[in-house]
Amino acid sequence: MGGKRSLHSRELSVVNEVSKVLSGELPVEEALGEILKVLYSFWDVPYSFVALSDQSGRFLKIVKAFGLSDEEVERGIFKKGEGITGKVFKRSIPVVVSDIDSNPAFLNKTKIKDKLKGDETLIAVPVRSGGDTLGVLVIFKRFSKGESVERCVETLMIVGTMLGMFCKLNERLEKEKREWEEERRILTEELQKSFNVEGMVGKSEAFLKTLELVRKVAPTDSTVLLTGESGTGKSMIAKAIHFLSPRKDKPFITVNCGAIPENLLEAELFGYEKGAFTGAYTSKKGKFELANGGTLFLDEIGDMPLSLQVKLLRVLQDKEIERLGGEKVIKVDVRIVAATNKSLEDLVKEGKFREDLYYRLNVVPIRVPPLRERKEDIPLLVDYFLNKYNRQHRKNVRLTAKALDALIAYDWPGNIRELENTIQRIVVIHEGVVDLRDLPADIVSPLKDVGDDLVDLPAQIEATEREKIIQALEKTGYVKSRAAKLLGYTLRQLDYRIKKYKIPIKKF
Ligand SMILES: Nc1ncnc2c1ncn2[C@@H]1O[C@H](COP(=O)(O)OP(=O)(O)OP(=O)(O)O)[C@@H](O)[C@H]1O
Numbered sequence: 434m435g436g437k438r439s440l441h442s443r444e445l446s447v448v449n450e451v452s453k454v455l456s457g458e459l460p461v462e463e464a465l466g467e468i469l470k471v472l473y474s475f476w477d478v479p480y481s482f483v484a485l486s487d488q489s490g491r492f493l494k495i496v497k498a499f500g501l502s503d504e505e506v507e508r509g510i511f512k513k514g515e516g517i518t519g520k521v522f523k524r525s526i527p528v529v530v531s532d533i534d535s536n537p538a539f540l541n542k543t544k545i546k547d548k549l550k551g552d553e554t555l556i557a558v559p560v561r562s563g564g565d566t567l568g569v570l571v572i573f574k575r576f577s578k579g580e581s582v583e584r585c586v587e588t589l590m591i592v593g594t595m596l597g598m599f600c601k602l603n604e605r606l607e608k609e610k611r612e613w614e615e616e617r618r619i620l621t622e623e624l625q626k627s628f629n630v631e632g633m634v635g636k637s638e639a640f641l642k643t644l645e646l647v648r649k650v651a652p653t654d655s656t657v658l659l660t661g662e663s664g665t666g667k668s669m670i671a672k673a674i675h676f677l678s679p680r681k682d683k684p685f686i687t688v689n690c691g692a693i694p695e696n697l698l699e700a701e702l703f704g705y706e707k708g709a710f711t712g713a714y715t716s717k718k719g720k721f722e723l724a725n726g727g728t729l730f731l732d733e734i735g736d737m738p739l740s741l742q743v744k745l746l747r748v749l750q751d752k753e754i755e756r757l758g759g760e761k762v763i764k765v766d767v768r769i770v771a772a773t774n775k776s777l778e779d780l781v782k783e784g785k786f787r788e789d790l791y792y793r794l795n796v797v798p799i800r801v802p803p804l805r806e807r808k809e810d811i812p813l814l815v816d817y818f819l820n821k822y823n824r825q826h827r828k829n830v831r832l833t834a835k836a837l838d839a840l841i842a843y844d845w846p847g848n849i850r851e852l853e854n855t856i857q858r859i860v861v862i863h864e865g866v867v868d869l870r871d872l873p874a875d876i877v878s879p880l881k882d883v884g885d886d887l888v889d890l891p892a893q894i895e896a897t898e899r900e901k902i903i904q905a906l907e908k909t910g911y912v913k914s915r916a917a918k919l920l921g922y923t924l925r926q927l928d929y930r931i932k933k934y935k936i937p938i939k940k941f
């Protein structure tokens with residue numbers, strides 16, 4: 434086997450190894466490092482570096498080196514066209530310098546010369562891809578007799594092009610990744626804006642304010658009092674508070690204080706021992722014990738009987754309970770979230786709710802706004818419930834813009850629950866596109882409003898009558914006989930009404 438042939442296979446090995454590294458999915462800098470190592474071990478290249486262009490294309494900077502100290506790497510900044518590296522970059526052609534010591538083009542910017550023996554040859558080739566030059570690959574190597582510099586340059590040119598393609602591809606991938614990440618960030622932001630805590634839908638300012646408070650208070654152990662009309666989402670928020678708290682892996686227990694008769698409610702909350710009352714054949718844990726470590730949600734707290742309010746207050750203060758008919762005191766660690774659609778202040782004034790308990794519960798009050806105060810949420814909620822029930826019923830019911838407008842305009846006294854039920858009904862009953870006329874009558878027809886007005890009809894008629902009389906009097910300069918004529922009243926009828934409505938008579 435001749436020398437030339439063996440050299441040839443060495444160069445092939447280099448190319449082969451380089452391509453292996455480049456297909457290895459390494460990050461750019463690591464891959465470059467590996468390649469310089471390949472040049473060292475397969476080709477006896479003791480010093481080498483890759484300098485890549487910055488964004489502006491006016492400077493090159495060493496991004497990876499082999500055999501160079503950190504200081505030398507740091508000094509490796511080259512202006513385009515400056516020195517050998519700069520020239521190779523500018524012209525995109527390979528350069529070979531065999532007499533580094535005496536060649537004035539070699540600027541020794543890295544101060545690598547101190548290390549060199551003096552008989553090394555510098556070869557610099559462009560790192561390029563397509564028509565773009567991205568940087569320069571530089572090696573210092575001693576050539577033995579019979580080793581072809583020319584073939585080395587050719588091989589390095591191939592390596593330079595491989596590097597260029599690799600860098601370019603990575604750059605594009607990086608860019609795509611950045612764009613993709615940006616897109617994903619915007620999407621999640623959008624999603625978070627509309628789908629907030631625990632799947633709650635809404636983006637109105639009023640709703641977001643409520644959620645902000647929820648997020649703030651959830652991680653604390655503070656007692657929370659949720660107020661708001663029926664169907665506004667109090668129960669849902671109570672759950673969210675629990676699941677956003679460190680207690681989330683412990684139980685969330687609900688007690689509806691309005692739905693359980695007084696005598697049972699006490700047993701429900703505190704539990705009982707066997708024989709505590711007729712029918713207590715076994716002992717049973719109360720909700721306080723069951724919720725230990727977690728959250729106890731006291732729904733409809735306004736309906737709690739006064740006698741129990743005292744007991745609840747005591748538990749909140751002492752953090753311990755006693756089962757009915759029991760003697761043991763049981764420590765409980767429970768976070769309380771309470772909800773009411775009644776005004777506790779009013780109940781306190783009426784003597785139906787203990788003031789001390791009210792203050793104890795009202796540590797952090799959160800008002801859940803009614804739907805009519807956050808109409809921007811209606812389209813989102815409609816969409817959300819349409820999706821939910823379409824999926825459930827395997828349908829594809831949609832609303833026309835007019836139908837949606839009607840839903841937005843409606844007052845929703847039953848709030849989100851009413852909206853949800855309405856959409857569910859629409860999905861069950863209809864197919865395809867649902868228009869205004871398909872909506873429930875009380876939502877579309879203005880009759881509902883008129884109905885509301887009719888409640889105050891006598892008052893309204895009176896107000897109108899008073900207004901008309903004043904207008905007539907103004908018009909006639911407060912000459913009552915003329916005003917009466919204008920209105921179609923007798924003077925006596927007008928006088929009677931002026932007194933009734935307490936209309937001040939201006940004298941001129
Ligand atoms: N922001 C929301 N996004 C999606 N669904 C919601 C939202 N708020 C409430 N809901 C849904 O609306 C319905 C009523 O909510 P919830 O039961 O929490 O109201 P509430 O205020 O507790 O009512 P009540 O006073 O009658 O107990 C539930 O089905 C709930 O899932």
Ligand SMILES: [Mg+2]
Pocket residue numbers: 667668669732
């Ligand atoms: Mg509720």
